[in-house]
Amino acid sequence: MRYQLIGLNHKSAPLEVRERLAIPESRLPDTCRGLTAYPGIEEGMVISTCNRVEIVTHTVNGHADLRGFLHDHFHLDASAVDAHLYEFREKDAVRHIFRVASSLDSMVVGEAQILGQVKEAYATARAVGAVRGQLDQLFSRAFAVAKRVRSETAVGTSSVSIASVAVELAKKIFGSLQGKKVFIVGAGKMSELAARHLLAHGCASIFVANRTYDRAIGLAQKFDGQAIKFEDLYTTCDRADIVITSTGAPHAIFRREHGEQFLARRKNRPMFFIDIAVPRDVSPEMGKLDGIFAYDIDDLQQAVSSHVADRRKEAERAEAIIAGEVEKFEARISTLDVVPTIVSLQDHLETIRQAEIDRVRGRMGQLTPEQEMAVEALTRGIINKVMHTPITTLKTAAKESEATTVVDVVRRLFNLQVKGKEAQLEQASKKDEPTKKAEVGTRQ
């Protein structure tokens, strides 16, 4: 578990600083390669989104100079960014990655985009060979944790933007939005966005009315809708089920009497007014009519913030899931950590045994097959008996925090060569297999 992470996010750094560190997608592979070439770093990967830049590594000794890498790579002045950087190691790094992937560290907690971004970053780093065994383990687990958080908590279920709150409200009124008609009064960015959301959820057609008729036509064309002359607003408006209004009119353009007309013509089928104009386009009196549901910008904002509060509650549950997962991950990784040592210890003793047998064979003269077997059994038996305790100790230590110390001691006592990175990784990725082999070895 020699994970090390450095980074900054929307909480720790202002936009100007994040901008300076942001890495364009095209340069990500190079950065990953540069990372793995940096002293002390075995594997590395970079997550760069508009809200965060994170450098995740697996290091040789757990003390790589990641700050140094950042300074070098971005040619940064230390004083400019250092105050905004956070660093995590081992367990804390694992927890951080789990939280990021599960969207608990996001600006909008629960938004789904981040998981996709992390997955992309992972794929990029993997493609250039910067992610291998250790980070592979970490991230495949992180993706599983994110999935678990998503399915077991309601983080991410409630929508947050005003447009999606509008869609949600419309669904509370109409059930399915299939075939519902939308009327945009006053072409604007926000109403366009809301309309786009509604269309994406099944709304059928769009009418657009604007003081400047040309703009109405322009917007209507965008949505394949129908432009309506502003004078005809009151006579056509009741054809729509959902009205998004955002005119710059100084007073309400929809008043109670209009509402009554609409309802009469619609046989009282409900209408939903999304009023994002300030000052309001829909008079409060009209909103009181049975069958008229009018939400102004404040109402929508309030709905948004109540969702945020709901999410916070769910986020707490998600944190609990992550805490459990971090423990599990740590336990698994450390078991894997001792496996190479056990294997090389066995190899080491086996080599000694073979050498000793070869050395005395000449003095023993010709042996019968039975005698040959007896010598084998005897020597193996001694080695296994001697090895039994150290191996058990290693395995127990793996589950506790002292694993690294014990591994170090054993390696030094027996003068075991540290195997090449590649071989270790290979073994680690085989997971349980080496353990089994080790057990068979001791039993023989």
Added chain:
Amino acid sequence: MSLLWLRFALGCYFVGLVYAFVALTRTSDLFSRIALHAATIGMVFHFVSLAELFLSGQIVWASVHNSESLLAFLSMSFFLVIYAIYKTTSPGVVVFPVVFFLTFVAALDEQPVLLTQFVSHKGWLIAHIMLIFTGYAALLVSFGASLLYLLQERRLKAKKSTSLIAFLPALEVIDQIGYRSLLLGFPFMTLGLITGSVVAITAPSIGRVDFLDPKILLSVLMWAVYMVMVFTRWNSGWRGRRAAFLATFAFVAALAAWAANYFSAMHRFGTS
């Protein structure tokens, strides 16, 4: 034996009753599933109970308690049909308490079957009872839906997304449930009243038909309100407050017509 099964059913419906109260304060998927299963199991017991009554060979449902049991069963069937179509258990908030109450009364004791004098009109009588009860059950569901519509409307107008009564389906879905039950129930109710009149007029044993009998008056009143409801809805799409007002009125009239069994001369259960 029939009573024993009915009491089993009552036990199951009790779960539904608890659900009805809990659902008003919080949303729980698990609990609504439990309530749904309990209701289904309850209906199986209930069906056995009714089937046993039927197989006993007498003119069944001719005692107040037996008919209450039948009405409860039909209401539950309605609830399940709605669940099958709309995947919502929310009408249970209204249906479960009523069903529980009906079943509870019906399960109190066994009443002697007294309407033996109608043997000559057995078919008409059964048709009358089945039709009118289906109408009642539909009316109950429609009434429940109009109350839920009001609740949901209030909630949307209040503009605060409280978790209270968050279980409610979309406004238009509730509206559809209510309107469809209303449309479905109306012909049943009408035919039920017609068959009832036929029995009343032609059965020799019943004597002179008194059209000022409270049972008849209330039934006609209920039918009239029912018709007004269907008409205003069809003609001008009345819903929400006004529809709920009418539905409440029709429901109260139906309850009164029902209660009239205890004092009317028409359905002389238990008195002759």
